[in-house]
Amino acid sequence: MTTHLSRRTLLGLAGAGAGAYLLSACGDDKSSDPNAPQTINWWHIQNTEPMLPVWAALADEYKAAHSNVTLDIQPLENxxxxxxxxxxxxxxxxxxxxxxxxGGVLKQQVDAGLVKDITDDVKPWIGGLLPAAMEPYTIDGKIYGVPFDIGMVGFWYNKDLFTRxxxxxxxxxxxxxxDAVRKLKTAGITPIALAGKDKWPAHFYWSYLAMRIGGVGALQKAVDDKNFDSPDLVAAGERLKxxxxxxxxxxxxxxxxYGTPDxxxxxxGNGGAAMELMxxxxxxxxxxxxxxxKxxxxxxxFFPFPTVDGGKGTTTEVFGGGNGFAIGKDAPAATVDFLKFLLSADNQRKSAQTGAVLPTVKEAATAIPDANxxxxAETLASYTGFQLYLDQAYAPALGSQINDSVAELVAGNKSPAQIVKDITQVAKTV
Known part of the structure; x- marks a missing residue:
């Protein structure tokens, strides 16, 4: 979820058009004058139902109120x-x-001078967002992005197949x-759906097991020490195996x-497996x-990732993240205003009502439509520890290595002891 904070969200799926969606054709410049003709190049991964039409409608609404602004939109698969x-x-x-x-990817962009420091720009309205949601977008005390969605990874399951x-x-x-996996197999049901090709979905398992065995601080300690070769992290691989x-x-x-037709x-969605960790x-x-x-x-x-017998972690320690937007270094003046528009309480409610977004604006939480x-949201509200997706939290090279190593474990190509050595080797270089 590639961090995919889904990584990984990944509402970006194959199937919808990824071409530019041009709302109007006006001149383009990077003037600081908010009334000058401006074009905002907007890339997002909500390229299918239900969020693709929501973003498009909001863009139309903003354009209608700002005739000098063009929105050149590229919806892309993750x-x-x-x-x-x-x-x-x-x-x-x-x-x-x-x-x-x-997280770490945004920090790398900050260090490279590719994104804007928007701390002062968002100060008047950022207080309406959940503090936990802002953590991944705050680098060295400054804000470089704004989240529109926040949530957690857990097990989503088919009630009918569990009953059967x-x-x-x-x-x-x-x-x-x-034990549930064994019962499902005995009943002739495929227990778990997994996107092995994309790698990031598998890293959810190892990450959560590391948290449940070593506690939420185990992964941070590994990064700080540049050493993932610890008993708790080896044990996480053994439990996954x-x-x-x-x-x-x-x-x-x-x-x-993850998002292809097969x-x-x-x-x-087609009832071909009983559960997924997502x-x-x-x-x-x-x-x-x-x-x-449908x-x-x-x-x-839905049920939270469970505890591990003898482990130090609890179910209130959450692994997850959300989706947000950063602003490029040369973005026109209207970009922050458009971002503020997207994050208004009313527009967050529209996003939440699709069921695809858990809003970051506190006032919009009442619009979440379903019990799951x-x-x-309630589990997140009572969290005692939070870990961002590892492929987003860490430097890109380290996050990618974790995804690759967990994929090798899942494929049966490397042992739990081997993968932590490989991850440590990369950790020492970042």
Missing amino acids: EAFKAKLTTATQAGDPPDLFQSWG AGITPTPTTWAGVL ELVDLQPFQKGFLGAA GQAATM GQWAPAVQASSSTSK GLGDKVG GKLV
């Missing part, structure tokens, strides 16, 4: 976005407004998860992407990726 952004930033030419998950396998209640321990050895994933999972989200966007993406375009509806349930979304 992986395509990351590749395109890398090319643009390496050339020193970032878009004006672009998807960001904050006799699983009740939902698991509260890792041993319970393994217990799952892998049960062969719980759908056929062809190693070649499956990928992880579609497998869940962020708050999961039900919406299951629906948009499913054959019916997904599981009220058949989908409210459960995620």
Whole structure:
């Protein structure tokens, strides 16, 4: 979720047009005069239902009130976005407004002088946002981005398939998860959908296991010490290997992407697997990726990542993140104003009502439409520790290595002891 704070959100799925959506054709300059003709190049990953039309409608609304502003919009699939952004930033030419998950990737962009310090610009209204949501976008006390979505990773499951396998209640321990997998297999049901090709979904398992075994501070200590070769992190790999050895994933999972018609989200949305470990966007993406375009509806349930027997972590220690926007170094004056417009309470409510976004504006929380979304929001509200997706929290090279190493473990190519040595080797260089 590539950090995908989904990484990983990843509402960016294949299937919708990724071409530029040009709202009007006016002149373009980078003038500081807010009334001068301006073009805002906006890249985002909400390139499918339900959020694609919401962003488009809001852009139209803003344009109608600001005739001097052109919005040149490029909705991109998540992986395509990351590749395109890398090319643009390496050339020193970032878009004006672009998807960001904050953390280490944003810090690297800050250090390279690619994004604007918007601390003073957002000061009048940023206090209306959840403080936890702002953490990944605040670098050395300054604000370089604004989140529109905040949530957590957990298990999303098909209630009907759990009932058929006799699983009740939902698991509260890792041993319970393994037992549920066995029951599902006995019932002839594929237990888990996984996008092995994309790698980042697998890193959720190892990250959460590390937190549950070592506590939320275990991963930060590993970064600070530049050493992931610790008993707790090796144990996280061993617990994950217990799952892998049960062969719980759908056929062809190693070649499956997250958002393709035969990928992880579609497998869940079409009833082809009983559960997936994914962020708050999961039900919406299951629906948009499913054959019916409706997904599981009220058949989908949620439970937090469980504890590990003997571990130091608790279920109130949360792994996750959200989606936000950063502003490129040469963005026109209207860009921050447009971002403020997107983050208004009314517009956050419109986003929340889709079920695809858990709003960061406090006033908009009442618009969350379903029980699962409210459960995620309540769990987040009572969190005692928070860890951003590792491929976003850390320097890009380190985050990528974690994704690669966990993928090798899941594929059976490397052992738990080997992957922490590989990750440590990279950690020493960043």
